[in-house]
Amino acid sequence: MKKLLFTVLCMCFIFAGYAQNDVLTLRVDSAGNTIWKKEAEIFEIPTLKLNASGKFVWQKAYETDLSPEEVFMRINATGYIKDHFRNGNQFSGRLVNVTPNYENERKYVSTRTQKLELSVINAGFLLEVKDGKYVVTLSNIILERVAAHIQQTNLNPKGELFPIEGLAYHKGKIGPMFLKSYGVIIDDSFDQVFRDLSTQLKDAKANVE
Incomplete structure (x- = not known):
């Protein structure tokens, strides 16, 4: 028995x-x-997808009535954009030092997100402004550890770089546990940067009018 x-x-x-x-x-x-x-419940993050090369890409569109120059000027003023250049209505560069946003942690996160602890998020940055919208595309998303736990300095040293694909794949596909933990936090972190900016742009347009 x-x-x-x-x-x-x-x-x-x-x-x-x-x-x-x-x-x-x-x-x-x-x-x-x-x-x-x-x-099981199917959990998806519409803004976070895999491209043809199997790499994660984050993309979201925001409304604006401002010119491409004004949009980029305000994005650049956040201090997150480095090594940027312009090609018509497109601006590209690097997004750096984005602090993880844990606002929705209690609602969604199912597991500890150890690789995000004491880390910032970096990514390749592309901005396109057209038809009353600006579209932000982020690729080559990498976590960078900016400090080390006292008891784990050898396992997780300062300066360690970790592509998020290494956390996401399970049996050749995106694991749902990743989407419910790291994915939610990464999505919220990026959206917070550009969502707040979207509100500022609308306020700026209203003040001009």
């Missing part, structure tokens, strides 16, 4: 772990028969 109970418990743990990264949750009785199952 004890052996059977132990077997059942082990099966439950296995299925529970499976369910965190795939789509099926199972419950079994003492005889090993399936008595309950359901499809």
